[in-house]
Amino acid sequence: MNTDIVAALESVTRVRGVRGAMLVSAEEGLVVAEASMEGLDGAAVAALTAGVVARLSRATEAAGRTPPAFVHLRADGGGLMAVPALTDLLVVAVTDPEVNVGLVRLELRRVAENVT
Amino acid sequence: MRVIEPWVAEPLQRFLSESSARVVLLTTASAQVVAQHGFTRALDVMSASALGAAIMASTEELGRLTASGASRSLSHQGPSRGLFLAGFDLPQGRWIGLVVYDRDSSLGLVRLFFDRMVEELRAVAPTETPAREVLAADFENELNASLRSLFGR
Numbered sequence: 001m002n003t004d005i006v007a008a009l010e011s012v013t014r015v016r017g018v019r020g021a022m023l024v025s026a027e028e029g030l031v032v033a034e035a036s037m038e039g040l041d042g043a044a045v046a047a048l049t050a051g052v053v054a055r056l057s058r059a060t061e062a063a064g065r066t067p068p069a070f071v072h073l074r075a076d077g078g079g080l081m082a083v084p085a086l087t088d089l090l091v092v093a094v095t096d097p098e099v100n101v102g103l104v105r106l107e108l109r110r111v112a113e114n115v116t
Numbered sequence: 117m118r119v120i121e122p123w124v125a126e127p128l129q130r131f132l133s134e135s136s137a138r139v140v141l142l143t144t145a146s147a148q149v150v151a152q153h154g155f156t157r158a159l160d161v162m163s164a165s166a167l168g169a170a171i172m173a174s175t176e177e178l179g180r181l182t183a184s185g186a187s188r189s190l191s192h193q194g195p196s197r198g199l200f201l202a203g204f205d206l207p208q209g210r211w212i213g214l215v216v217y218d219r220d221s222s223l224g225l226v227r228l229f230f231d232r233m234v235e236e237l238r239a240v241a242p243t244e245t246p247a248r249e250v251l252a253a254d255f256e257n258e259l260n261a262s263l264r265s266l267f268g269r
Contacts, residue, residue: 028193029224047224054222 017099
């Protein structure tokens with residue numbers, strides 16, 4: 001199963017501008033699987049992304065809205081995208097600033113559907 | 117937050133604010149309390165430090181018996197709170213960190229910032245500590261002095 005997940009994550013990293021992709025346990029903030037995360041601290045990305053998504057989810061729930069289906073964090077040096085999957089997992093991509101957001105989102109959602 | 121060793125305060129404060137941990141206890145491997153945050157009763161600190169040291173000693177021995185190596189950390193996830201327990205080495209000897217966190221944090225965040233706190237502690241720890249004999253007669257006095265420092269009374 002892990003091979004399948006890594007193969008699915010590699011489909012995300014094939015998008016130009018994606019520096020790495022990973023599957024993260026949403027509740028614990030731990031790495032489940034990762035692809036092409038060279039030069040990135042996977043454990044830190046997993047922990048911090050899960051923290052951000054958890055807080056955003058609680059904020060939207062408090063506002064009477066459904067939890068986010070897609071989170072996109074933009075910064076000067078790059079970006080971070082996350083799509084929650086059904087089974088307490090997050091599919092995460094770390095990107096360069098210039099990236100096709102729509103295409104990455106599509107690939108992330110495809111992975112999220114495959115791991116549930 | 118209360119600390120016995122002043123150089124522990126800054127790294128511990130940073131860990132608390134970054135990890136959003138609810139309870140933290142730093143002890144030596146022999147359960148001598150170095151710092152605490154979140155405990156309100158001295159008895160709880162004493163019990164937790166003794167249990168933490170015992171658990172770390174047991175898991176490290178289990179690691180040796182099963183040839184899986186010494187345990188670096190272990191975690192327990194309860195329904196609403198999680199517990200993280202880890203040993204680390206400083207010039208002062210082996211220390212143990214016990215962390216309790218809830219939904220405001222996660223195991224990943226606690227691990228991440230705990231490792232950073234350990235790095236910071238190693239960087240600021242006094243490298244030379246005067247070696248002295250621990251006498252049974254001093255033990256109770258030191259324990260009481262530590263608890264007074266930790267609870268301000």
